[in-house]
Amino acid sequence: MSQEKLLETLRQGLRDELSAAVNYTRLSAKIKNTALKKAFLNYAIDEMKHAQNLTALLEAMGASGDEILLAENIDDDLYIHLVNYIACEEAAIFYYDILEKLFVNEEIKLTLKQIQMEEERHLTNISEIFNKLKSGEYING
Ligand SMILES: [Fe+2]
Ligand SMILES: [Fe+2]
Numbered sequence: 001m002s003q004e005k006l007l008e009t010l011r012q013g014l015r016d017e018l019s020a021a022v023n024y025t026r027l028s029a030k031i032k033n034t035a036l037k038k039a040f041l042n043y044a045i046d047e048m049k050h051a052q053n054l055t056a057l058l059e060a061m062g063a064s065g066d067e068i069l070l071a072e073n074i075d076d077d078l079y080i081h082l083v084n085y086i087a088c089e090e091a092a093i094f095y096y097d098i099l100e101k102l103f104v105n106e107e108i109k110l111t112l113k114q115i116q117m118e119e120e121r122h123l124t125n126i127s128e129i130f131n132k133l134k135s136g137e138y139i140n141g
Contacts, residue, residue: 001102007063009102010054013095017051019071020044020088026073027081033138036129043122050115057108082130089123092116 001009024044028037058065073081096116100109132138 010058014054015068017047021047023073046118085126089119092119
């Protein structure tokens with residue numbers, strides 16, 4: 001993969017991480033259940049940290065700082081949000097799996113593997129939240 005293509009891949013990942021952080025923050029603000037509020041705020045913090053990692057990688061590779069257009073989720077339906085987030089987390093797991101293989105530096109590979117594990121945790125947890133909401137376990141979602 002060319003250097004420019006790799007930078008583009010990193011920028012796409014950064015856009016997805018920042019978008020996820022914003023979307024989870026927005027959902028946390030909107031949702032009434034405090035356990036869910038906390039959960040989504042934690043996911044937002046994780047995604048923000050992933051964005052920092054990718055930004056550091058871009059910086060280390062000498063990339064210029066371009067403006068990033070966020071993919072913001074403005075739909076009102078909580079279920080649609082959750083289905084989108086589950087899909088995003090699945091995509092993130094796949095993304096970090098590929099990205100890790102593009103680097104040879106062991107430290108970078110380890111960081112990317114750790115991020116991938118966090119995305120796996122997000123996928124599991126958000127899928128659980130989705131199922132609980134569907135079965136009516138949370139009231140006032
Ligand atoms: Fe992430
Ligand atoms: Fe995630």
